[in-house]
Amino acid sequence: MEAEATRILVGVNESSLKGYPHPSISSRTAFEWTLAKIIRSNTAGFKLLFLHAQIPDEDGFDDMDSIYASPEDFQSMKQRDKIRGLHLLEYFVGRCHQLGICCEAWIKKGDPKEVMCSEVKRVNPDILVVGSRGLGPFQRVFVGTVSEFCVKHADCPVITIKRKADEAPQDPVDD
């Protein structure tokens, strides 16, 4: 009697404290919330789509000490970024596999807020779930928030899941 599965796109990123392969606190919170409050025991009724927007510039920071002497060096760097992103997705796909939830995951290079909205257009999910650090207005001015942008511009219903206060790191901009 069940119709086609509800397709939930979840935006995930790496932790700013621990980096790959660790998911950020807010990504993990958004994912766990979706499992507990929406999917519940109805694992067959939903399909999760994990999208990791990889920021090209930011990744470059880790490569400050590297020496680039040939085009191949850049190639190997790109390859490394890809492998790191894959490790992040592995966490979410692994959890879904354990729980018996159908899923797909992929990486897209670019500005996370733009990537989210363009991928919503492309894959047409029923819901977009994004985590949020729950920053105050003052902090938001400097760091911007992907979730606010998506709520305004994504072509599907968006749920923003705020990080719990007791899970916030010392610097709330970290995640």
Next chain:
Amino acid sequence: MEAEATRILVGVNESSLKGYPHPSISSRTAFEWTLAKIIRSNTAGFKLLFLHAQIPDEDGFDDMDSIYASPEDFQSMKQRDKIRGLHLLEYFVGRCHQLGICCEAWIKKGDPKEVMCSEVKRVNPDILVVGSRGLGPFQRVFVGTVSEFCVKHADCPVITIKRKADEAPQDPVDD
């Protein structure tokens, strides 16, 4: 194995075209979306809470032709408003009853956006679902939107469900 039911608060109002007991197009869309995409066949996993914010002034318009000669006249007007609001809630409660979904419904007088946020504080739902007419920026300046206010101020995750374009009445401000 199922934990406590997920409690979804749904803001509902009457149609601006047909009035009570007819729900607005966007309320109905939000409700039907919640059934189809979130609850699905898992009727035992969810509890729906219907909140109807009744605007005291607006209701008064219908009484322009009435004559108020005694305090009892005002009493009977208030009584009539209440009965109308109850008819609206009856629609949603009736649908839930048919589907076997546990629910509660109530009326609260006041400005819908304030009422929504204060009731979220009071009943602490897992999710707030609100319909939206999907007005453009120009129209929004004049009519304000309850959904935008809730997304910013409600103390729980909020899902805004936009009315489908083909369901919009001739004047998109109507609902």
